[in-house]
Each structure stands twice: as structure tokens, then as C-alpha cells.
Amino acid sequence: MPVAFAAQEHATIAQTSAHNALFVKVSEALGLEFVGNAAFDEFYEMQVQERHGTRRKKTAGQTLLKERLLREATVLDADILKVSSFVNHMVDVEMMEACGEELAERLEKQQPTKVLTVEATGLLPAMFVAKALSLPCVFARKQRQISISDSYQTSYKSTVASTPQDLYVSTEYLNPSDRVLIIDDFLAGGRTADALVRLCKMANANVVGGGFLIEKAADAGRAFLSGYQIPLESIALVEVKDGTIHVIEQDSREAPAQLQSEVAAVARNFDDSPPDDDDDGLVRLSV
Amino acid sequence: MPVAFAAQEHATIAQTSAHNALFVKVSEALGLEFVGNAAFDEFYEMQVQERHGTRRKKTAGQTLLKERLLREATVLDADILKVSSFVNHMVDVEMMEACGEELAERLEKQQPTKVLTVEATGLLPAMFVAKALSLPCVFARKQRQISISDSYQTSYKSTVASTPQDLYVSTEYLNPSDRVLIIDDFLAGGRTADALVRLCKMANANVVGGGFLIEKAADAGRAFLSGYQIPLESIALVEVKDGTIHVIEQDSREAPAQLQSEVAAVARNFDDSPPDDDDDGLVRLSV
Numbered sequence: 001m002p003v004a005f006a007a008q009e010h011a012t013i014a015q016t017s018a019h020n021a022l023f024v025k026v027s028e029a030l031g032l033e034f035v036g037n038a039a040f041d042e043f044y045e046m047q048v049q050e051r052h053g054t055r056r057k058k059t060a061g062q063t064l065l066k067e068r069l070l071r072e073a074t075v076l077d078a079d080i081l082k083v084s085s086f087v088n089h090m091v092d093v094e095m096m097e098a099c100g101e102e103l104a105e106r107l108e109k110q111q112p113t114k115v116l117t118v119e120a121t122g123l124l125p126a127m128f129v130a131k132a133l134s135l136p137c138v139f140a141r142k143q144r145q146i147s148i149s150d151s152y153q154t155s156y157k158s159t160v161a162s163t164p165q166d167l168y169v170s171t172e173y174l175n176p177s178d179r180v181l182i183i184d185d186f187l188a189g190g191r192t193a194d195a196l197v198r199l200c201k202m203a204n205a206n207v208v209g210g211g212f213l214i215e216k217a218a219d220a221g222r223a224f225l226s227g228y229q230i231p232l233e234s235i236a237l238v239e240v241k242d243g244t245i246h247v248i249e250q251d252s253r254e255a256p257a258q259l260q261s262e263v264a265a266v267a268r269n270f271d272d273s274p275p276d277d278d279d280d281g282l283v284r285l286s287v
Numbered sequence: 288m289p290v291a292f293a294a295q296e297h298a299t300i301a302q303t304s305a306h307n308a309l310f311v312k313v314s315e316a317l318g319l320e321f322v323g324n325a326a327f328d329e330f331y332e333m334q335v336q337e338r339h340g341t342r343r344k345k346t347a348g349q350t351l352l353k354e355r356l357l358r359e360a361t362v363l364d365a366d367i368l369k370v371s372s373f374v375n376h377m378v379d380v381e382m383m384e385a386c387g388e389e390l391a392e393r394l395e396k397q398q399p400t401k402v403l404t405v406e407a408t409g410l411l412p413a414m415f416v417a418k419a420l421s422l423p424c425v426f427a428r429k430q431r432q433i434s435i436s437d438s439y440q441t442s443y444k445s446t447v448a449s450t451p452q453d454l455y456v457s458t459e460y461l462n463p464s465d466r467v468l469i470i471d472d473f474l475a476g477g478r479t480a481d482a483l484v485r486l487c488k489m490a491n492a493n494v495v496g497g498g499f500l501i502e503k504a505a506d507a508g509r510a511f512l513s514g515y516q517i518p519l520e521s522i523a524l525v526e527v528k529d530g531t532i533h534v535i536e537q538d539s540r541e542a543p544a545q546l547q548s549e550v551a552a553v554a555r556n557f558d559d560s561p562p563d564d565d566d567d568g569l570v571r572l573s574v
Contacts, residue, residue, distance in 0.1 A: 082434040089435065090460045091424040093417045120407035120426070127414055130380045137378040139407070146447070147369040148376065160433070173377045 061099030065213065065236050066247045068092065079218070079240045080160060087185060087213065088121045099235045100128020103183065103211035106233045110208040112181040114138060116174070116196055118167060125213050126183040135181075138174065140167040140196060148172075152202040156195035159188055159219060167195050174203035187212035187234055190221030197228055214238055217248060348386030352500065352523050353534045355379065366505070366527045367447060374472055374500065375408045386522045387415020390470065390498035393520045397495040399468040401425060403461070403483055405454060412500050413470040422468075425461065427454040427486060435459075439489040443482035446475055446506060454482050461490035474499035474521055477508030484515055501525055504535060 026032075027044075068086045076082055086092040103125065112133065117126035118140040130137035142165060144151065151168040158165065174180070182196045193210055200207045207230055215222065215234035222232055237248040313319075314331075355373045363369055373379040390412065399420065404413035405427040417424035429452060431438065438455040445452065461467070469483045480497055487494045494517055502509065502521035509519055524535040 076434055080433065084432065084434050084457065085459070089425065089428065089432065089457055091414065091417070091426070093414060093424055094421065096414075097418060120410060123407060123410050124414070127378065127380060127383075127411070130378070131384060134381065137380055138376065139378070141376065145371065145376065146367065147363055147371050170371065170376055172372070 058098070058102045058105050061095065061097075061102035061235050064092070064095040064098055068095065069214070069236055069238065069245055069247055073245050075240050075243050075245060078160070079216075081214070081216070081238065081240075081245065083214070087124065091124055096124050097128045097131075099213055100125050101132045102235060103233055104129045104132035107181055107209045107211055107231065108133060110181065110231065111179055112208055113177070113179045114174075114181070114205075115183055116140070116169075116180050116200065117183045118142070118192060118196060122184040122192075125185055125211070129181065129183050129211060133181075138169065140169045140199060142166060142168075144168055145170075152199045154195045154198050154202075156191045158191050167199060169199050169203075171203070174200060174205045176204040178203070178205040179208045180205050182207060182210045183212070184210075185213045187215040187221040187232070188219040190219075190224035193221065193225055197225075209233070216240075345385070345389045345392050348382065348384075348389035348522050351379070351382040351385055355382065356501070356523055356525065356532055356534055360532050362527050362530050362532060365447070366503075368501070368503070368525065368527075368532070370501070374411065378411055383411050384415045384418075386500055387412050388419045389522060390520055391416045391419035394468055394496045394498055394518065395420060397468065397518065398466060399495050400464070400466045401461075401468070401492075402470055403427070403456075403467050403487065404470045405429070405479060405483060409471040409479075412472055412498070416468065416470050416498060420468075425456065427456045427483060429453060429455075431455055432457075439486045441482045441485050441489075443478045445478050454486060456486050456490075458490065461487060461492045463491040465490070465492040466495045467492050469494060469497045470499070471497075472500045474502040474508040474519070475506040477506075477511035480508065480512055484512075496520070503527075 069083070072083075072085050074082045084090065086095060107129075112135060115126050115130040115133070115135050115137045116139070117123055117137065119142060123137070123139055126137050126139065129135075141148075144166075145168070148168065148170045150171040152171060152174065153166060153168050155164045155166045157163075178200075180200050182193050182200075184192055184196075187193065187210070193212075197207050207228065209230050210225065210232040212232070212234040213236065215237045217237055217239045225232060234250075237250055239246045239248055356370070359370075359372050361369045371377065373382060394416075399422060402413050402417040402420070402422050402424045403426070404410055404424065406429060410424070410426055413424050413426065416422075428435075431453075432455070435455065435457045437458040439458060439461065440453060440455050442451045442453045444450075465487075467487050469480050469487075471479055471483075474480060474497070480499075484494050494515065496517050497512065497519040499519070499521040500523065502524045504524055504526045512519060521537075524537055526533045526535055
């Protein structure tokens with residue numbers, strides 16, 4: 001038996017969030033469904049999502065980043081994206097903060113205790129993720145620092161660089177009790193994130209998630225990192241077709257799993273051995 | 288004739304900022320002075336400062352930074368400060384934001400249009416200064432970027448490094464109409480800030496101020512930069528005596544001028560020629 005809370009010719013005004021919750025509870029407790037106009041159904045759907053913790057509240061970062069990607073980014077040789085006018089040379093700080101807040105919201109449930117990134121451009125989103133979650137932000141250095149005596153060290157070869165890159169994190173700043181979020185500006189081949197995970201493993205710290213501004217679908221970084229079984233979030237999933245940039249729509253709730261299988265389909269074989277699944281000291285989390 | 292707004296045995300409660308302003312205006316218009324207890328005088332002083340735009344509202348950054356400097360920073364060889372646990376390896380993001388807001392407040396009157404810093408650690412305060420003032424944040428790169436074709440390039444030799452460091456800024460992101468704030472984590476010898484000013488000069492952009500987290504008094508960077516005649520602000524002025532760190536109290540309003548003469552007194556001769564004063568395209572501002 002459908003119960004109409006308001007006839008179609010009446011406007012429904014949600015007065016407070018307590019009222020909203022009450023409406024939803026009553027209808028669910030009595031096994032009744034809302035009927036009404038489209039706006040009313042949307043409101044009900046939103047309330048249900050909120051109760052189940054699946055509602056994405058923040059979308060400003062996504063909107064701003066997508067707009068700038070489509071308007072200003074250009075494609076260079078080897079499908080390298082030029083995003084220097086808003087990410088990696090001149091920073092749109094408002095956009096960056098909105099993206100950081102959005103990543104923070106998506107990854108907060110992993111209960112992280114620390115944000116880990118790599119200098120320099122990784123700091124841009126990482127600082128705002130750390131700020132939103134009130135966490136310290138550790139950044140791996142690319143050169144040994146004079147002030148650091150004992151470090152975890154690793155090296156990796158990114159898809160765009162010709163020589164391997166060293167990374168160092170002081171043994172002081174990664175601990176076995178840490179639940180680490182790995183944040184970076186780009187997820188392309190996944191080599192940088194993989195190196196950061198390895199640094200955490202040396203410290204027996206748990207990696208509980210990864211967050212990125214821009215994910216390049218064709219580079220299959222998500223597939224490369226899939227062995228770690230941690231949730232990976234990106235604000236914009238980008239594809240380059242015939243020299244043009246496309247931002248792929250990500251469904252707000254089922255994105256990670258769906259994307260993972262999609263991207264896995266285009267994964268190519270890697271020279272490096274894939275990350276091993278055993279004895280890595282990581283908490284297993286379903287994606 | 289002194290007029291008492293409240294007898295000493297009554298508490299004075301400032302109800303709104305409009306009331307506060309009214310009290311001050313009345314007393315000043317009639318040429319009367321406030322009399323009362325210490326708290327009342329302090330309140331009056333605060334209102335006068337606010338009217339004259341000389342009141343420092345934000346001091347949280349200063350407090351937090353000083354606390355961590357005294358508690359955690361250590362002194363390495365050649366009086367290098369180790370601040371890796373809260374600035375340049377693991378970042379105390381809350382402290383960093385408070386410092387950025389404080390620098391922004393002090394330098395806002397220069398009406399900047401852009402923040403310029405250098406990767407990587409300069410980004411930490413610069414991002415929060417830019418955020419507080421709603422400005423874009425440009426950061427000089429230490430290596431030529433594949434995505435940048437035309438750059439302003441300079442090089443400098445910092446007091447702690449053994450080899451010269453190149454800096455690049457794309458010609459796209461510095462323009463003659465820009466009023467630039469130079470922000471960095473440290474002001475020591477002043478060579479980095481000087482290089483950033485030179486990059487701005489190449490672009491005919493105006494440098495209108497400089498802001499730093501930590502200023503090392505003994506390295507005389509303030510004296511080295513004095514030829515540019517721009518206001519320089521630092522959150523913590525630090526001195527190392529016998530291997531111990533001292534944070535020198537800066538008077539909240541007259542700090543820059545006072546410090547400049549103090550620091551100039553300990554300035555040593557430099558190998559490089561001092562910055563020239565003529566034809567540098569800078570707006571002259573008294574410090």
C-alpha cells in the first residue's frame with residue numbers, strides 16, 4: 001500500500017535533517033514506499049544512501065578538475081598530459097583543496113593514521129587530504145637528506161622517466177602501528193604508488209588505501225596495484241583517444257570494483273614481477 | 288576629563304563589534320581617554336589597533352611553530368636545523384595552515400595577485416598562503432619539465448648546498464601585471480628568495496613581499512635582500528647559540544624595520560654582488 005506523504009501538487013520542504021531521517025525511518029519501518037514526483041523520489045534515494053553511508057556528499061573537486069582537464073589540459077608525446085596550468089606548475093588551490101576533501105571523504109572509512117606521498121607534486125593533493133582528516137603528512141624524499149640518518153630506501157622506474165628514481169623515508173616516520181593512505185597526483189603505471197607501498201612494508205606499516213587526482217585508464221596502474229587489495233580512488237579517470245582527452249564518468253558508489261575489472265581488461269604484461277600477495281603485512285580489504 | 292565607561296567593580300562585556308567600534312569612536316571624537324582596569328585598557332588598545340589596521344589577529348601559527356621548534360628541532364653541523372618531524376619530511380598540517388594564514392594576514396595589504404615558491408618544501412607554506420588569499424600558487428621547478436617549452440631560468444647556490452641549483456618557471460605563469468608574494472619555508476642566506484625575485488624580474492612582474500616560516504637570524508638573508516625594499520615577514524626568527532635553538536620574540540607591529548637593522552648589523556660580506564637597486568621594475572615599498 002503506497003502512502004503519499006505529500007500530494008503531487010504540494011511542494012515538499014525538508015525542514016531539518018531530523019525530519020528527513022524521520023520520514024525515511026517511518027517509511028522503512030512500515031515497509032512502505034514513497035510515491036511522488038521525481039524530486040521527491042530523489043530526496044528519498046538520497047536519504048537512504050545517507051543512512052547506509054554510501055552517499056557521496058562532496059563533488060566540487062570532481063567538477064572543478066574535470067572542467068579544467070577538458071578546457072586546459074593538452075596531450076604531449078607518448079600520451080603525457082600537460083596539466084601545468086592547474087596542477088604541476090601553477091596550482092589552482094581551491095580546486096586542489098576540493099579534490100583533497102573528496103578523496104578524504106571516500107577514504108575516511110579506512111581509518112588511516114597517516115598520509116604518505118612523494119615530493120613534489122604529490123604534496124599538492126596529499127596536504128589537503130591530510131588536512132581534511134587531521135592527519136600528519138609524510139612525504140618520501142627523492143634524495144638522501146643530510147638531516148636523516150636511517151631511512152627505508154627503494155627505487156622505481158616510472159613510465160615517463162628514463163632513469164630509476166630513488167625514494168627515501170626516515171625510519172622515524174613510518175611505524176608498524178600506522179594505517180597509511182598513499183596519495184599522489186597521478187596514477188598512471190602505478191610504479192610510484194607501488195614503491196610507496198614497498199616503503200610501508202619495510203616499516204611493517206599497513207597500507208589501507210590509495211587516492212589520486214588523475215588516473216590514466218590506459219596505463220593500467222589500477223591493475224598493477226590490484227595484488228595489494230586496497231581500495232583505490234581517483235577524482236578523474238582520463239582516457240586519451242586520438243590526441244583528445246576524455247574524462248570517463250565514474251559511478252559514485254560502485255566505481256572502484258567496476259573500474260578495476262574494466263582496467264584489468266586492458267592490462268598488459270609487465271617487465272617487473274607483479275606484487276606478491278603473501279606475507280606483505282597488509283590488512284586485506286575488499287575493493 | 289577622564290570618563291569611566293564602567294566602574295572598576297563592574298565587568299565590561301563587549302556585546303558586538305559595532306558596540307566596540309562605537310565606544311572607541313565616542314572616546315576619540317570627544318578627545319576622552321578610557322580609564323579602567325588592565326583588561327579594559329587592553330580592550331581599548333586592541334580596538335585602536337583594529338581601526339588603524341595594525342592589529343595582528345592570527346598568532347596560532349607562531350605559537351605552534353615555536354612550540355615545535357623548541358621541543359623537537361635539533362641542530363646539526365654548520366648550524367643546520369633539523370625540523371623534519373614537523374616541516375620537511377613529516378608535515379604538521381594544522382601548524383602549517385596556521386602559519387600560512389598568519390603570513391597571508393601580514394602580507395595581504397600588499398595586494399598580491401600570485402604566490403611564487405620553489406619545489407618541494409616551499410609548497411608547504413605557499414599552498415596555505417595562496418589558499419588564505421584565494422590566489423594561484425606557482426612553484427619554480429628544479430629541473431626542466433618535458434611539458435614546458437619556454438622558461439625563465441636562473442641558478443643559485445644555497446648556503447647548505449655544494450653545487451648550484453637551477454630554477455625554471457614557464458613564461459606562461461609570470462606576467463608583467465603580476466604582484467608576486469615570494470613564500471618559502473626557510474630564509475637563511477636569502478639566495479633562494481633572491482633567485483625567485485630574479486625570475487620575476489625577467490617576466491617584469493612586481494615582487495611585493497616575502498614570507499617565510501623560519502628565519503635564521505645569523506645568516507643575514509634579510510640584509511642580503513634589503514636592496515629590493517620589499518616587506519619580509521617570518522613566523523619564527525631563530526638563533527642558534529652554543530648548539531641550542533632560541534626563538535627571538537618579534538614585536539607584533541614594528542618587527543620588520545627593527546629586525547632589518549638588527550640583522551643588518553651582523554651581515555657579513557658576500558661573494559656575490561648585492562642586488563642592484565636600479566631599473567629592476569619593482570614597485571618600491573617602505574619596509
